[in-house]
Amino acid sequence: MRAFVLSGAFAGAAVAAANGPWAQCGGNGWAGESTCVDGYTCTVSNEWYSQCLPGSAAPAPAPEPAPTTTLVTSTKAATSTAAAPTSTSGKGKLKWFGINQSVAEFGEKTLPGVWGKEFYFPSDDTIATLIKDGYNAFRVAFLMERLVPDKMTGPANAAYLANLTHTVDTITKGGAYAILDSHNYGRYYGNIITDASEFKAYWTTLATAFKGNDKVVFDTNNEWHDVDQSVVLSLNQAAIDAIRGAGATSQWIFAEGNSWTGAWHWNTTNDNLKALKDPQDKLAYEMHQYLDSDGSGTSADCVSADIGVQRIVGATEWLKQNGKKGIIGEFAGGANTQCQTAIKGMLDHMEANSDVWMGAVWWAGGPWWADYIFSFEPPSGTAYKYYNSMLKAYAP
Numbered sequence: 001m002r003a004f005v006l007s008g009a010f011a012g013a014a015v016a017a018a019n020g021p022w023a024q025c026g027g028n029g030w031a032g033e034s035t036c037v038d039g040y041t042c043t044v045s046n047e048w049y050s051q052c053l054p055g056s057a058a059p060a061p062a063p064e065p066a067p068t069t070t071l072v073t074s075t076k077a078a079t080s081t082a083a084a085p086t087s088t089s090g091k092g093k094l095k096w097f098g099i100n101q102s103v104a105e106f107g108e109k110t111l112p113g114v115w116g117k118e119f120y121f122p123s124d125d126t127i128a129t130l131i132k133d134g135y136n137a138f139r140v141a142f143l144m145e146r147l148v149p150d151k152m153t154g155p156a157n158a159a160y161l162a163n164l165t166h167t168v169d170t171i172t173k174g175g176a177y178a179i180l181d182s183h184n185y186g187r188y189y190g191n192i193i194t195d196a197s198e199f200k201a202y203w204t205t206l207a208t209a210f211k212g213n214d215k216v217v218f219d220t221n222n223e224w225h226d227v228d229q230s231v232v233l234s235l236n237q238a239a240i241d242a243i244r245g246a247g248a249t250s251q252w253i254f255a256e257g258n259s260w261t262g263a264w265h266w267n268t269t270n271d272n273l274k275a276l277k278d279p280q281d282k283l284a285y286e287m288h289q290y291l292d293s294d295g296s297g298t299s300a301d302c303v304s305a306d307i308g309v310q311r312i313v314g315a316t317e318w319l320k321q322n323g324k325k326g327i328i329g330e331f332a333g334g335a336n337t338q339c340q341t342a343i344k345g346m347l348d349h350m351e352a353n354s355d356v357w358m359g360a361v362w363w364a365g366g367p368w369w370a371d372y373i374f375s376f377e378p379p380s381g382t383a384y385k386y387y388n389s390m391l392k393a394y395a396p
C-alpha cells in the first residue's frame, strides 16, 4: 500500500528522491518523503509543518549591495517612469516596509474552495525577489473559514495551515516579517463576529501554531466595518489576550479598526481603541489609506499631490496624543506622477514622525493580480515597475 501510494505520488519520477530545497518534509498528517537533498535539513517549523532548509539552521540571504548604487544604476530604475528618490536619508526610520501578499484569501464566495482554482498561495520566488529589493514586511492574507473551517472554536485545517506555514517560513527565513492577516472584515461565514470567547479560541489556535516564530506579526482582523464600536474593542482585546495567553509573547500585534480601518477618519471613528491593553507593550494600530476620492483604492487617480499627508496627519496627531504606535497596513496609488508625489509625501511624513509611525505595506502583490492597477508582483506588475525604485528607498 505504501509503495503504491509512493509510486503514485512520484509518478513520472525515476526514483522517489529526497525532497528539494524548501519543500515540505514533515508535519502532522504528512505521508510524503521525509529526507532532503544534500545541503538541506528537514527542520520543524511547527507541529504541522517541517521544511527542507539550507544546512541545519537556515541563514538569511546575503544582504543587497549598497542601495544608493542600485537605485541610480539599475536597469529597473531606468525602465521605470518613476523618478528615483533624491535621497535615502530615511533608511532605517521605519521598522517595517513591504508588500501585501494577496491570493490565499481569493475566492471568498466559495468555501473552502479549491487550491489552484479559487485560491492559491504567494510565490516563493516573488518573496525572494522582494526581499532582495530590500522589503522586510509581507502581510499574508488568508481566510479564517479555510484555516478553522467548522466553527471558530474548532481545530485548524492541517493542509491550509501547512501551506500558510510554508509561506510564513519562506518570508521569515529570508529575514523578513510575516504579518498574518485574517482577511475577514470582522465576519465569519458572512456573519459579524460578536462572541469574544469564540474569537479568542480562534486566536489561540492561530497564535499557538506560530508562537515559536519571532518574525511573525499577528494582525487581529482585516478591515472591520459596520461593526458596533464596542465590539471592535472587545474582539481586539480578546485577540491580544489569546495571543499572549498562548505563549506568543515576543511578537508584535497589529490591531485594526472599524470603517475599513481608514487612517483619514481614525481619530473620530476608532478613538475608543486607545483603551486596548497589551501586557507586552508590542501593539501597533494598523490603519489603511488609499488616495482616491472615496479612499477605497479602486481608482488609479489620486485626489491631489498632497492628499497622502492630508489623509494621515489626523492619525499622526492621535498616535502622539495617546502615546501609541501606528502602521499603514495597506496603501497604494496609480502609476502616475500625481499619485507618486502624494505617496512620497505620505511616506516622508511617516519617516519624519517615526516616533509613532513604524511602517507601511503596499497593496498588493500576488500571482493572480494580472494587470491590476496596483499589482506589485515582479517582474511586470504595474506598480512594481512604476514604484519599486522609489519605494525600496523607504525599506529599513
Ligand SMILES: *[C@@H]1O[C@H](CO)[C@@H](O)[C@H](O)[C@H]1NC(C)=O
Pocket (backbone or CB within 6 Å): 115, 159, 160, 163
Ligand atoms: C497546499 O498546497 C499543495 C501544493 O503544495 C496543494 O496540493 C494543496 O491542495 C494545498 N492545500 C490547501 C488546503 O491549500
Ligand SMILES: *[C@@H]1O[C@H](CO)[C@@H](O)[C@H](O)[C@H]1NC(C)=O
Pocket (backbone or CB within 6 Å): 264, 267, 268, 310, 311, 312, 313, 314, 315
Ligand atoms: C482629526 O483629524 C483631522 C485631520 O485629519 C482634524 O482636522 C480634526 O480636528 C481631528 N479631530 C479630532 C477630534 O482630533
Ligand SMILES: CC(=O)N[C@H]1CO[C@H](CO)[C@@H](O)[C@@H]1O
Pocket (backbone or CB within 6 Å): 102, 183, 223, 260, 288, 290, 295, 296, 297, 330, 363
Ligand atoms: C482584495 C481585497 O481584499 N481588497 C481590499 C483592499 O483594500 C480595500 C480598501 O481598504 C478593500 O476595500 C478591498 O476589499
